[in-house]
Amino acid sequence: MEVFITSAIKVAGYSAILFVLAIFVFLLTEGLPAIREVSLSVLLSQRWYPIEGYYGILPLLFGTLLVTIGAALIAVPVGVGTAIYIAEVSPRWAREILKPLVEIMAGVPSVVLGFIGIIVLASTLRQVLSLPTGLTAFAGSLLLGAISIPTIVSVAEDALDAVPRSYRDAALALGATRWQTIWKVTLPAARSGVITAVMLGIGRAIGETMTVMMVTGNAPVMPTGLSSLFEPARTMTATIAAEMGEVATDSTHYHVLFLIGIILFLISLSVNLTASAVLLRQRKRTERILS
Amino acid sequence: MASTTKTNSARRNSIQTIGFSGLTLLAILTVLPILFIVVYIFVKGISAISVEFLTGFPSNGMRSGGIWPAILGTVLLTFGTAICAVPIGIAAAIYLSEYAPDNRWTRLIRISIVNLAGIPSVVYGLFGLGIFVLSLQMGTSILAASLTLGIMTLPVVISTSEEALRAVPQSFRVVSRSLGGTQWQAIRRIVLPQSVSGILTGVILGLERAAGETAPILFTGAAFYLPTLPSSALDETMALPYHLYVISTQVPGMPSDIQFGTALVLLVLVLGLNLLATIIRSRARRRRMW
Numbered sequence: 001m002e003v004f005i006t007s008a009i010k011v012a013g014y015s016a017i018l019f020v021l022a023i024f025v026f027l028l029t030e031g032l033p034a035i036r037e038v039s040l041s042v043l044l045s046q047r048w049y050p051i052e053g054y055y056g057i058l059p060l061l062f063g064t065l066l067v068t069i070g071a072a073l074i075a076v077p078v079g080v081g082t083a084i085y086i087a088e089v090s091p092r093w094a095r096e097i098l099k100p101l102v103e104i105m106a107g108v109p110s111v112v113l114g115f116i117g118i119i120v121l122a123s124t125l126r127q128v129l130s131l132p133t134g135l136t137a138f139a140g141s142l143l144l145g146a147i148s149i150p151t152i153v154s155v156a157e158d159a160l161d162a163v164p165r166s167y168r169d170a171a172l173a174l175g176a177t178r179w180q181t182i183w184k185v186t187l188p189a190a191r192s193g194v195i196t197a198v199m200l201g202i203g204r205a206i207g208e209t210m211t212v213m214m215v216t217g218n219a220p221v222m223p224t225g226l227s228s229l230f231e232p233a234r235t236m237t238a239t240i241a242a243e244m245g246e247v248a249t250d251s252t253h254y255h256v257l258f259l260i261g262i263i264l265f266l267i268s269l270s271v272n273l274t275a276s277a278v279l280l281r282q283r284k285r286t287e288r289i290l291s
Numbered sequence: 292m293a294s295t296t297k298t299n300s301a302r303r304n305s306i307q308t309i310g311f312s313g314l315t316l317l318a319i320l321t322v323l324p325i326l327f328i329v330v331y332i333f334v335k336g337i338s339a340i341s342v343e344f345l346t347g348f349p350s351n352g353m354r355s356g357g358i359w360p361a362i363l364g365t366v367l368l369t370f371g372t373a374i375c376a377v378p379i380g381i382a383a384a385i386y387l388s389e390y391a392p393d394n395r396w397t398r399l400i401r402i403s404i405v406n407l408a409g410i411p412s413v414v415y416g417l418f419g420l421g422i423f424v425l426s427l428q429m430g431t432s433i434l435a436a437s438l439t440l441g442i443m444t445l446p447v448v449i450s451t452s453e454e455a456l457r458a459v460p461q462s463f464r465v466v467s468r469s470l471g472g473t474q475w476q477a478i479r480r481i482v483l484p485q486s487v488s489g490i491l492t493g494v495i496l497g498l499e500r501a502a503g504e505t506a507p508i509l510f511t512g513a514a515f516y517l518p519t520l521p522s523s524a525l526d527e528t529m530a531l532p533y534h535l536y537v538i539s540t541q542v543p544g545m546p547s548d549i550q551f552g553t554a555l556v557l558l559v560l561v562l563g564l565n566l567l568a569t570i571i572r573s574r575a576r577r578r579r580m581w
Contacts, residue, residue: 002475006390012379013386014396016403016449019442023410023418030421081317089314098318100569105325107565109503111532112554115539116328119547146324153321179307200409207411209506210532214540237413237506244417244510249425261417265410272409276402 027265031258038252043259048220048234050243050253057260059220063137063233066223067212070141071148071205076198078145079152083197086153087160088182106150114214117143122215129230135217137233143211148201155200159193160186192282196275203271206237207264213238236260329562332554339552353516353542358553360520364528365502365560367521368436368512372501375441377494380448384490387449388456389478408446412506415443419511434524436512443507444497451493455486488575492568499564503557505532515541531557 035043038055045056086098121142122134163186171181187194217232220239240257247253347357383400391397419439429435459482467477483490505513513533521528535553538545 002473005475009382009386009390012382013391013400015379015383016400016407016445019445020403020406022422023414026418026421027414030417078317078320081314082321085314085318089311090318094318098322101322101325103569104329104562104565105321107499107503107561108325108328109505109532109557109561111503111505111536112332112558113328115535115550115554116331118539119550120331149321177303177307179310180303203409207409207413209411209413210536214536237411240413240417241506241509244420258417258421261414264414268409268411268414269406272406273402276405 024265027258027262031255031260031262034252034255034259037255043256046222048239050247050256053252055252055256057236057256057263059222060234060236060239060260061263062223063216063220064206064235064237066226066228066233067137067140067144067216067235068202068205069226070138070229071144072198072202074141074145075148075152075201075205079149079201080156080194080198082149083153083156083160083194084182084187087157088178088186102150102153105146106154110147110208110210111214113143113146114211117211117215131230133217133232135215135232136230137216137223138229140212140216140233140235141229143215144205144208147208147211148205151204152197152201155197156190156194159190159197162193163189192278196279199271199275199278203268203275206267206271209237209241213241218242236264240264329558332551332558335547336551336553336555339548340555344549344552345556348518349516353538354544354546354549358531358534358549358556360517361529361531361534361553362556362560363520364433364513365531365557367433367528368440368508368530369498369502371433371437371524372440372444373494373498375438376444376448376497376501380445380494380497381452381490383445383449384452384456385478385483388453389474389482404446404449407442408450410443412443412504413509415439415507416509416511418442419507424511430525431510431512431514431527432525433512433521433528436508436528436530437524439507439511440501440504443504444501447497447500448494451496452486452490455489455493456482458489459485488571492572492575495564495568495571499561499568502564503532503561505530505536508533531560 034055042053042055043057045054046058047054047056048059082098082102086095090098117139118135121139124134125131125136125139126134167185167189168181171185172178176184212235216234216238218234218238219232220234221228221231223231223233240260243253244257247257344357345362346359348359350356387397387400391400416439419435419442423429423435423438424431427435429438463481463485464477467481468474472480508530512527513530514527515537517527517529531553535550535557538553539550
């Protein structure tokens, strides 16, 4: 009996590897035929118009890039700043309010944010910036920023908390102000954790689907620069979500959408592998210092 | 000399004051949108809430009536997700915390869990469509959607449960073994009962995420509109998040009170789960035996 339970537990333990492999292999089998059916020059063109056979994924790739850069510009300073505030500056009562609120934000479904984006944010942006439409890459960036901030705050705060008390005490005893201690001692000591936080936050932004689909206006046009932030855009995730429901199974369009899925999978894989490598290196260094 | 030091320290202090104010401002920037969203949806949505809205069917092209099929669908999907993710998730957590040797394979498992957690939800949707809906011929169904959401929820359940299991002091296990118990008996009788509230917290947080997700169920089980309730796990179902997406983008001339009412119900459901997890966690901390 016990042998049976133990082996069932072991199988479950290995299931995570199995699932990652299954997802990747499956995406490959459904997505790779696209490369045979559509020539590379078409795939790398600037026009996405599947009905007429234009499968240029560059506008989608750059759409994701544009919206994500916008989101990172907002979320990184605000998120890291908030984490520093919670871990180093805030009085106890403020922390007790801030932490649950950040947790609530992490729990708000992305479709609710998209809904608020359509109803409130888009019309406000249109009026304030006098744009033809408020459904722009910028609206997507703002909301994606809001989505990645909780991830950045909680991971970065954990990293700052993990810095030994004695580091701060030593700096303060040498006459540094608390501000100097934060910038010269605590933050550098927590550097890899903060970098991980930023990477995971950006990873969330790249993978987010519903919010961007609802507020970015869904126009697969090639961005020409940061000014394109104020025009409609279309990300890779939104393209899959918007078009997969209407394509015929095993058609070229179907295969190309899976190909975009492969790209998204590889991006999230590299973000997460790098983030864990950064953390692992830091842990090894800490062990060396403390031993 | 003394005066230089004085101005210097005065300058340092004012830099600190400015810096701290800046950080406070950033923290306020973080929480203001949260407060705004929650309060705004509550204020605008509360007037739509009625018994008829919560228990009725949509009518007039979803422009009036209730959202009962969507509420029920989300509850069903959440249960389905729990059935798929919880047993495997807890077993995997037990393996990692109690059995796994510190070797290459275990590291590979951990890397896989981290990556599973990072895969975009729409990619899970693609996977679910390809494998459950098409290859295994489940069709777009509650079953296919629950399996898809289950795999997506798995990493959350595994990592939070493992943390809860690891929090049980090593001495508890040692004592149990020294009394002649087997390893499984120690886990079954000592470690699991001691960590059950931590595991429950993790499970609820995972399900909270599943309940609010739209992208994974878009092509695996969510229906635009259904005149009847699903009668088996192989039927499609309406779901709250997808319904909110539909009525805020796909239906022209949608009355806004129904939109806000739907958003409010979804928000209350999801944040209610969050609150439940918080309560369980804080009660368990108070009662802890170590």
